[in-house]
Amino acid sequence: xxxxxxxxxxxxxxxxxxxxSGKYILNRCGRDFLYYALHYFFPEKYNHLVNNPQYIQKHxxxxxxxxxxxxxxxxxxxYVPKLLTKQNLKLFINDEPIxxxxxxxxxxxxxxxxxxxxxxxxxxxxxxxxFVSGIDISLGLGGLMDHVMFVYGYDKHNLFVFDTRKxxxxxxxxxxxDNRFFMKLxxxxxxxxxxxxxxxxxxxxxxxxxxxx
Numbered sequence: 668x669x670x671x672x673x674x675x676x677x678x679x680x681x682x683x684x685x686x687x688s689g690k691y692i693l694n695r696c697g698r699d700f701l702y703y704a705l706h707y708f709f710p711e712k713y714n715h716l717v718n719n720p721q722y723i724q725k726h727x728x729x730x731x732x733x734x735x736x737x738x739x740x741x742x743x744x745x746y747v748p749k750l751l752t753k754q755n756l757k758l759f760i761n762d763e764p765i766x767x768x769x770x771x772x773x774x775x776x777x778x779x780x781x782x783x784x785x786x787x788x789x790x791x792x793x794x795x796x797x798f799v800s801g802i803d804i805s806l807g808l809g810g811l812m813d814h815v816m817f818v819y820g821y822d823k824h825n826l827f828v829f830d831t832r833k834x835x836x837x838x839x840x841x842x843x844x845d846n847r848f849f850m851k852l853x854x855x856x857x858x859x860x861x862x863x864x865x866x867x868x869x870x871x872x873x874x875x876x877x878x879x880x
Contacts, residue, residue, distance in 0.1 A: 668827065670820025671707070671794060679706045679714040680847040683832040684721050691832045694738035695720065696815050698729055699831040701747065703817040704799040704870045708756065720831065730768075741772050751870070759869040762789075775866070783861035787854055791821050793869050801868035802826060802857060806836055810862030816852070826852045 683691045683699065702720045705713040712718060724732055730745035745768045751758050758765040760774045761781065786802070793800040803815035814837060816828035830848040833841055837860075839852040 668820050668822045669791070669794060670827065671797060671799075673707065673819060675847075675849065678829075679703075679710065679719075680829065680849070681715050681719055681831055682846050682848070692735055694735040695724070695831070698723060698743060700801045700815045700817050700868065701729060701744075703829050704756075704801075705754070707799055707817075708870075708872075709754065741768075741775060744768065744771055747771065752873070755873045757871050757873040759871070761786075761866050778863035779865065780863070781865075783858045783865060786861075786865060786867045787821075787826070787857060789867050789869075790818050790826065793867075793871075794818060794820055796871075798872070798875075799868075799870040802828065802852070803866035803868060804837075804857055804860045805862045805865065806834065806860070810864030813864060813866075815866070815868060816850070819849070824854055826854065826857070828852050 681699070681702070683695060685691055699720050702713060702718075702723060705718070718728065723729055727746070729747050729750065730741075730743040733740060733743050748758065748765050748767050748771060760771075761777070761779050763770070763774045765771050765774065790800045790802055800818045801815045802818055803813055806812045806814050814834055816830050818826055818828055820827045827842075828839070828850050830850055833848060833850070838856045839850045842849045842851055
C-alpha cells in the first residue's frame with residue numbers, strides 16, 4: 668500500500684454525531700472530509716478536541732449551519748474558500764480551482780465526462796505527493812446523492828479511506844473494531860458507482876500550485 672504519512676494510532680478520527688433517536692445525522696460528509704483535511708495539515712488546530720466537526724458546525728466555521736435536508740444549498744460551505752486561503756491551502760474539485768463560493772457551487776453541480784479510472788489515477792498521484800484528496804461517488808439518483816471520503820492510501824485493487832460513519836448501501840469494509848472509520852473501498856465499487864457527477868476533491872499547499880492555476 669502507498670499512503671499519506673499518517674500515524675493511524677494518533678490521527679484524529681471522529682464519529683458522526685447522532686440525533687435524539689440515536690441515528691447518525693445525514694449529509695455531513697463534505698464537512699467531515701474538510702475536517703480530516705485540515706487535521707492532516709494542522710493537527711494541533713483541528714482535532715477531536717478543538718475545531719472538530721461538531722464545533723465547526725455549531726460555530727459556522729465552514730459556512731451556515733443548515734438543516735441536513737437543505738444541504739443541497741451548499742450554504743454550509745460558503746466560507747470554505749476564504750478559510751483555506753487564510754491557511755495557505757488551495758481546493759480543487761475535478762481539476763478546477765475553487766476561489767469563491769460561486770466556484771464551489773458551480774463545480775459541484777457541473778457534470779463531467781472524466782472516467783472513474785482517470786479520477787482514481789489522479790487520487791493516487793495526489794497521495795504520492797503527500798497532499799489531500801477525497802473521492803466523491805454516487806449513492807443514488809444518478810449521482811445527485813453522493814458521498815465524499817478522505818483518501819489515506821491505495822493498492823492495486825482498493826482505496827483506503829477515512830469516514831465518520833459506515834454508509835449501509837456503500838460496499839466498503841471497516842478495517843478496525845473500534846470507533847475509527849478506517850475503510851477499504853474497492854476500486855471496482857468506485858467504477859460501479861461512478862456517474863457524471865463523480866468528483867475528486869484535492870487540497871494542496873497554495874505555494875505548491877502557483878503558476879499552475
